[in-house]
Amino acid sequence: MRTRRTTLTLAAAGVLLLAAACGSPGSGGGDDGGGTSSASAGLSTCEPVAGDQLVVLTDDKGLQNADNVIPAVNAQAATDDPDLVPLLDSVSESLDTSKLIALNKAVDIDRQTAADAAAAYIQDEGLEASDPTAGSGKDVTIGAANFSESSTLAELYAQVLRSAGYTVNVQTIGNRETYLPALQSGEITVVPEYAATLAEFLNTKVNGDGASPVASSDTTETVAALTALGQDAGLTFGAPSDAQDQNAFAVTQEFADEHDVATLSELAETCGGLILAGPPECPERPFCEPGLTDTYGMDITEFQSYDFGLIGDAVRQGKATIGLVLSSDGSLAS
Template sequence: MRVRRSILAMTAAGVLLLVSACGEAGSSDGDAQPAATQDATEEPMATASALAACEPVAGDALVVLDDDQGLQTVDNIVPAVNAAAIADDAALLPLLDELSATLDTATLISLNKAVDVDRQTSSQVAAAYLESSGLGVQDQVGNGTRVVVGAGNFSESATLAELYAGVLRAAGYDATTQTIGNRETYLPALESGDLTVVPEYVGTLTEFLNKTANGADAATVASSDLVATTTALTGLGEAAGLVFGTPAAAQDQNAFAVTQAFADEHDVSTLTELAETCGGIVLGGPPECPERPFCQPGLEEVYGLDVADFTSLDAGGPLTKAALQQGQIAVGLVFSSDAALAG
């Protein structure tokens, strides 16, 4: 999602999941919701096919429609920490939790924009954020303890790693960052203690550990329920020698976007409203979208959205965003923390 964590990492592992960006970051099982019942004397309920087609509307600004029925799996940012490395260090995890408490998705989008659009470095962006949020000054509890913060090979992970390292340095830790490629590379380093902490994603990591421990055909345990998914992650992490902080509100998950002009014209802000308002939708996304339950089938079965046509593009990348902005598609699969959503 750039080389993204969810597409390449999970594909390389051979465990392409429902929690992936059309390959990893997430979905629920995509089963259809129960049909509404009505009295036989009432007027027939409107169906998607009876609705007028909503043509794409070009515009530069993009907006994500709220997944109000929980089609996607949660993917909140969470510190993943080597359990042995902090067994005798009660101060490290609370510092990371204090940082996580300040991060919501809008903030993450802003941080990504500063790096991906404004071309600042991740370290510059992290330093400015810690200063502005008051986290750059901490009680000196680290006593010079060496901490290595790992990062995946994409800019969002690098920025989060710099935030983790920065708040720990402010508290007196000897904290450095190290980029170590994809999850198949950095997770063993975290489990062995070569890395101390890595910024992770709740749903994605839950399913990665689940499939690693229980096989590629293991039943999915991540869902749209953050509490239940975090509970599953905690148990799986314990077996792998990992502990986790409190998940941030910030998420980087699959999402469906329209142009702001489209949302304004049709007065829609949720996927339910879209399905109740518009028929004949042109959907864009990665080639596998028509087959993935968190993509086109989920939109049709969970929301009852009338997808008239599908345009094969990419997974939340420049092709999809350009097609939205140019009015070639009405709805496109993006990632919820994408810098393009900053407006």
């Protein structure tokens, strides 16, 4: 599993306010594994069930913010070139989380290059531009953050624009603190972004670290807040895709089938004595263990701390009932 966005998802500026606190395997205490019932919840203890396939449980109460993939564009470039954003929007309109998972699997697990995975996707989705001359004589620089999903998304944008006749350069620039000033200045033209994370990044830059969050689980509201903040930052945005890369919680498919659960609410209502696997800071993060207990009333009796890349394996091996994952991780592909 990749660790590409743990700093973006677990430490989104202005949203996750508590400092990280180290956990340790079993730091949540609780059930000793004998397990007939959960004393705190009065629910039957559901032991972990090992299995090869993970399934994300639906966040039906909106614990996580709407981190939809969205093209962020230099505002002046978008004004000067009315063909640019509609071409980027064609990527957004085609993309959902399951397709993003498949793209990440192609690159991170099947070891295709980002360019090859993007080319196959564009062909399968029929995303080649209808007018191959719309961008003739126009140069575009697309920035990518330094993790593979961002590189793949940048290649999607680049290849669609090239099919319209643009001359496109893709640059891997690093983290948001590095590439955002370049996007604002026009040194780069477009960057694939994440709605909630960027909204909170801009929010704290404008209003300070203690600013009230503007992102939520509602995509429309989050993008509206992002758009307003972008206006003063020299940014505009294309359409948000249905694809989201955000914190999510997964169980094995075998566990979900055995207990007939598909949502976090159903898990909380069905099972007690849950063992949660997560990164060391999870017990202090409002989008991690506290969110599960406060928002869902989930009965977590044991927390196990793992490096992010090992959480999924802990759940697959039956060491934990449920684990924190990224919703677009390629290993979630069925």
